[in-house]
Amino acid sequence: MPETPRRTHRLPGSRxxxxxxxxxxxxxxxxxxxxxSRVVNGEPGVTPETERRVQEAIEALGFRRNDSARVLRKxxxxxxxxxxxxxxxxxxxxxxxxxxxxxRAHGALLINGSSAEDAEREQELVLALCAxxxxxxxxxxAGDDHRYLEPELRAGVATVFVDRPAxxxxxxxxxxxxxxxxxxxxxxxxxxxxxxxxxxxxxxGIHTASExxxxxxxxxEDAGIPVxxxxxxxxxxxxxxxxxxxxxxxSRPDPxxxxxxxxxxVTVTVIRVLSERSRPVALVGFxxxxxxxxxxxxxxxxxxxxxxxxRTAAERLFRxxxxxPLAPERxxxxxxxxxxxxxELPPAD
Amino acid sequence: MPETPRRTHRLPGSRxxxxxxxxxxxxxxxxxxxxxSRVVNGEPGVTPETERRVQEAIEALGFRRNDSARVLRKxxxxxxxxxxxxxxxxxxxxxxxxxxxxxRAHGALLINGSSAEDAEREQELVLALCAxxxxxxxxxxAGDDHRYLEPELRAGVATVFVDRPAxxxxxxxxxxxxxxxxxxxxxxxxxxxxxxxxxxxxxxGIHTASExxxxxxxxxEDAGIPVxxxxxxxxxxxxxxxxxxxxxxxSRPDPxxxxxxxxxxVTVTVIRVLSERSRPVALVGFxxxxxxxxxxxxxxxxxxxxxxxxRTAAERLFRxxxxxPLAPERxxxxxxxxxxxxxELPPAD
DNA sequence: CTGAAAGCGCTTACAG
DNA sequence: CTGAAAGCGCTTACAG
Numbered sequence: 172m173p174e175t176p177r178r179t180h181r182l183p184g185s186r187x188x189x190x191x192x193x194x195x196x197x198x199x200x201x202x203x204x205x206x207x208s209r210v211v212n213g214e215p216g217v218t219p220e221t222e223r224r225v226q227e228a229i230e231a232l233g234f235r236r237n238d239s240a241r242v243l244r245k246x247x248x249x250x251x252x253x254x255x256x257x258x259x260x261x262x263x264x265x266x267x268x269x270x271x272x273x274x275r276a277h278g279a280l281l282i283n284g285s286s287a288e289d290a291e292r293e294q295e296l297v298l299a300l301c302a303x304x305x306x307x308x309x310x311x312x313a314g315d316d317h318r319y320l321e322p323e324l325r326a327g328v329a330t331v332f333v334d335r336p337a338x339x340x341x342x343x344x345x346x347x348x349x350x351x352x353x354x355x356x357x358x359x360x361x362x363x364x365x366x367x368x369x370x371x372x373x374x375x376g377i378h379t380a381s382e383x384x385x386x387x388x389x390x391x392e393d394a395g396i397p398v399x400x401x402x403x404x405x406x407x408x409x410x411x412x413x414x415x416x417x418x419x420x421x422s423r424p425d426p427x428x429x430x431x432x433x434x435x436x437v438t439v440t441v442i443r444v445l446s447e448r449s450r451p452v453a454l455v456g457f458x459x460x461x462x463x464x465x466x467x468x469x470x471x472x473x474x475x476x477x478x479x480x481x482r483t484a485a486e487r488l489f490r491x492x493x494x495x496p497l498a499p500e501r502x503x504x505x506x507x508x509x510x511x512x513x514x515e516l517p518p519a520d
Numbered sequence: 521m522p523e524t525p526r527r528t529h530r531l532p533g534s535r536x537x538x539x540x541x542x543x544x545x546x547x548x549x550x551x552x553x554x555x556x557s558r559v560v561n562g563e564p565g566v567t568p569e570t571e572r573r574v575q576e577a578i579e580a581l582g583f584r585r586n587d588s589a590r591v592l593r594k595x596x597x598x599x600x601x602x603x604x605x606x607x608x609x610x611x612x613x614x615x616x617x618x619x620x621x622x623x624r625a626h627g628a629l630l631i632n633g634s635s636a637e638d639a640e641r642e643q644e645l646v647l648a649l650c651a652x653x654x655x656x657x658x659x660x661x662a663g664d665d666h667r668y669l670e671p672e673l674r675a676g677v678a679t680v681f682v683d684r685p686a687x688x689x690x691x692x693x694x695x696x697x698x699x700x701x702x703x704x705x706x707x708x709x710x711x712x713x714x715x716x717x718x719x720x721x722x723x724x725g726i727h728t729a730s731e732x733x734x735x736x737x738x739x740x741e742d743a744g745i746p747v748x749x750x751x752x753x754x755x756x757x758x759x760x761x762x763x764x765x766x767x768x769x770x771s772r773p774d775p776x777x778x779x780x781x782x783x784x785x786v787t788v789t790v791i792r793v794l795s796e797r798s799r800p801v802a803l804v805g806f807x808x809x810x811x812x813x814x815x816x817x818x819x820x821x822x823x824x825x826x827x828x829x830x831r832t833a834a835e836r837l838f839r840x841x842x843x844x845p846l847a848p849e850r851x852x853x854x855x856x857x858x859x860x861x862x863x864e865l866p867p868a869d
Numbered sequence: 870c871t872g873a874a875a876g877c878g879c880t881t882a883c884a885g
Numbered sequence: 886c887t888g889a890a891a892g893c894g895c896t897t898a899c900a901g
Contacts, residue, residue, distance in 0.1 A: 190675045192894055203872035208896070216870055233671030238651040239591045240894035243877045248588065250631070250652075259617035259827075261610045261810070268608035271634060280648060282599070283632040285620060299629060302587040303599075322582030326539045442814055461610070462811050465791055478608075541878055552888035557880070565886055589878035592893045876897080885887085 191232040200228040211236050242304070250280045251488065252300035254293060255311040257285050262435055262458060262477055263311075266333070269481030270309055277489050279306065288377075290314025301328055307488040309333055309481070315376070317342070329491035333484040335378040336501070343491070345484045345502045347475040349379050349457075352506030353386025354393075356455040356473040357431050359508060361394045364518050365429040365453060368402065369420040371413060371441060372433025375405045383433050383457055402427055408436040410443075417444040421452065428518035429453035435460055442466065455514040464511055471514025474507045540581040549577035560585050591653070599629045600837065601649035603642060604660040607634050611784055611807060611826055612660075615682070618830030619658055626838050628655065637726075639663025650677055656837040658682055658830075664725070666691070678840035682833040684727040685850070692840070694833045694851045696824040698728050698806075701855030702735025703742075705804040705822040706780050708857060710743045713867050714778040714802060717751065718769040720762060720790060721782025724754045732782050732806055751776055757785040759792075766793040770801065777867035778802035784809055791815065804863040813860055820863025823856045 193207045200207070202221060209217050210225040217225075228234070242248045251274050255263045271281045282300060286293035293313040297320065300308060307329035315338035324330060324340070332344040360368050370387045373380035384405065391398050401423060404416035417440070420427045430445075430452060432438040438456030445452050459474035483502060491497055542556045549556070551570060558566050559574040566574075577583070591597045600623050604612045620630045631649060635642035642662040646669065649657060656678035664687035673679060673689070681693040709717050719736045722729035733754065740747050750772065753765035766789070769776045779794075779801060781787040787805030794801050808823035832851060840846055 194894080197872095204894095205872050205896085206870090209871085212896090218870065221870080233674065235647070235671065235675075236651055237592075237653060237894055239588060239597065239653050240877090241896070242588045243586075243592055243879085243894080244896040246877080257617065258620055259613040261613060264608040264610060264613055267632070268606065268634060271607055271632070275633075280652070281632050283616070283620070283630050284624075285617060298584070302585055303629070304586060304588050322584065325582070439811065442811070446814055460811065462788065462791070462809065462815070465795055465815055466811070467816050543878080546888095553878095554880085554888050555886090558887090561880090567886065570886080586878055589893090590880070592878080592895085593880040595893080871901085872899100873901105874897105874899090877895090879893090881890105881892080883888100883890090885889105 190237070191234045192237070193234070195232055196225065196228045196234050199232060200224045247306055248304050249278055250274075250282055250303070250305050251307045251309065251485070252282045252284070252297070252303075252305040253309045254284050254286055254296050254300070256288050256313060258283065259285075260436075261461070265478040266311075266481035269478040270485045273482060273485035273489065277492075286311075286313040288313050290316075294319055306492055307331070309484050309488060310337075311335060312337060314338065315378075329488050331484040331488045331491075333480050341499045343484075343487055343497070343499050343502075345480055345487065345504065347379075347480065347504050348506050349382035350386040350389070352473040352475065352508075353383035353431065353433075353457060354390045355386075355506070355508050356457065356471075356514070357387050357390035358393065359471070359510070359514055360429045360431065360453055360455055361390060361396070363429075363453065363515055366394075366396050366518075367399075367425060367427045367429070368396075369417075369427035369430040370403045370433065371416050371420075371430060371437050372403075372405045373408055373437065380405060380433055387431055405433075408434065408440075410440045413437050413440040414444055417441050421448065421450075427452070428520060429455075429514075429516075432456040434458050438470070438472075442470065450519045451516050452519065453514055453516040455508075459509065463509075466511075466513070468513045468516065469511025471508070471510045471512065474509050476504060476507075479504055539586070540583045541586070542583070544581055545574065545577045545583050548581060549573045596655055597653050598627055599623075599631055599652070599654050600656045600658065600834070601631045601633070601646070601652075601654040602658045603633050603635055603645050603649070605635055605637050605662060607632065609785075610810065614827040615830035618827040619834040622831060622834035622838065626841075635660075635662040637662050639665075643668055655841055656680070658833050658837060659686075660684060661686060663687065664727075678837050680833040680837045680840075682829050690848045692833075692836055692846070692848050692851075694829055694836065694853065695728075696829065696853050697855050698731035699735040699738070701822040701824065701857075702732035702780065702782075702806060703739045704735075704855070704857050705806065705820075705863070706736045706739035707742065708820070708859070708863055709778045709780065709802055709804055710739060710745070712778075712802065712864055715743075715745050715867075716748075716774060716776045716778075717745075718766075718776035718779045719752045719782065720765050720769075720779060720786050721752075721754045722757055722786065729754060729782055736780055754782075757783065757789075759789045762786050762789040763793055766790050770797065770799075776801070777869060778804075778863075778865075781805040783807050787819070787821075791819065799868045800865050801868065802863055802865040804857075808858065812858075815860075815862070817862045817865065818860025820857070820859045820861065823858050825853060825856075828853055 197204045197207045274281050284296045290313050301323045310332050311334045317337045317340045336344045406412050432441050435458035456472045459472045463470035545556045546553045633645045639662050650672045660683045666686045666689045685693045755761050781790050784807035805821045808821045812819035
């Protein structure tokens, strides 16, 4: 019987091709498997001469350690998952980058996915990440019930929610002061003489949308202004819907003289609508926008620091991973009112 | 001797906590390991009654399959790596999203990272992704020598370069028509009467930057206009550098009457500089920008379709993975001139 | 300083 | 329809 080793499979579906393994390197260098492992991982206890032979074999074969195997044995994947709403939304760019930088500083890679504002897709993604055994999870939730995460949390998957809180479970959350920011923004319009102020926001089921609406109501109440139903419109951020809502508020017999917009996408559409009309309407938007300073008038906004949201969340995540047994906490980051002109226009009537 | 199973390790560093395995599920359901595997993977050949018992055990224990182990055996990770320059750059948002969508359609996750325009960091990231055995790689290269990828390519890692070509290796590449786009944009300025036209671009080592400069030169030559050295400035996209370059071109005795900018970041800074000056200067920018239509004048651009770049690259990647033995190809996507006002301003003198 | 054996949690290839 | 054994490519825990 020939004693060629019997390799169970080398199927066409395999993507490993014929990658060399530590065993192959060991054979070529004439050393034991463990010695190769030591060299690859820079562990001590290898003579320079042995190390040289192993290095030579590694290069000759083009060996690259298979981290899948390593992960299986070590129990840590050195990767974190980030689930957000839409990778293409500029709001999440700095946030993603900040999470990546913190992960990188801890030697971890980032696995990234969009929920498309769909609770089911969020869950699917989160569970796929858990199956990959990411060490931690940063989630901008689309859904409002995260009990599906309970077994994962018990199993030790570090988790931080960002931008919006978790639903029906106790978990760390990092959010902006949506309520206070919106209240300040609307109060700013009131201070400039407005009383009929519209609010155009995102879907009411989204936490940030309802918090900002609450801020709007609070500012109006503080000023003793009764709010009319027709001044508020919540719904999808689709340009068509936002356009109709804006035009409706501006076309009533008693039109609003100012608008507060609930997020960056709404703001962009409202600016377009306002730019087509002759009568000036004041505008304050939640979220800053690139080039906001170059518009005429400049756009006044309530800015949140999306990079700080990501950084804070990721740092918290790694503190959990470093073993600090932390009680779930809610961290709120301040917003900042940036005045550039559009929010300082006086009422047109 | 007690016959408690000897578990080699359950170290504090382990993040798996005490996650149940298929073995645990099998024991609880009173079936073999393979039967659990069948149920988890929806394979046929399990009686409904057995399946029920297994499902019960799965839920009672909170079992979730460990894909790390699966990957090790199967040889495919169902993940693709995307290395780009900066996750926070809005240009890459739609590109990332497009790659994600294609990956998702193929059941794969996306691992994402920024090279920060640093060749070493690019290599480090790419190799980390290869060690994780991603099935494929979409790379927006920072460096210009990718021979370090040769062993990986031989081992069957599908690879597509986007936005810029690979250096010193033969690989698929998907790029925009940078040369033609820039040439058309500059020709547009010439058609509107300009002769002294400045070019402000990114670092000359970056392929897109030099291609666009080449397009600029070609358009000028076609029109018989000798280009002066002082009309061209290439360098980092840092606002300070771009501002100085712009101001210099505008302050000479014979100032340029129009500027062509080499990418979105440069454009933004140049708009700021021009908006501070009284004399109008025409501007055409490479890359479209959100709100470009709302500026006064509207911004004329040479737009590339960044989502199409990502989609095309990812589709090509999965065709490679599906086993088509494809010869490396260069795919060029067209750009589009969008006129909005700034590029149609006549020369000021 | 070095290496053989066991094991991480799955899937593969069989055999019953 | 069901399951025991072997193996994926590493690291762990030892022993020499």
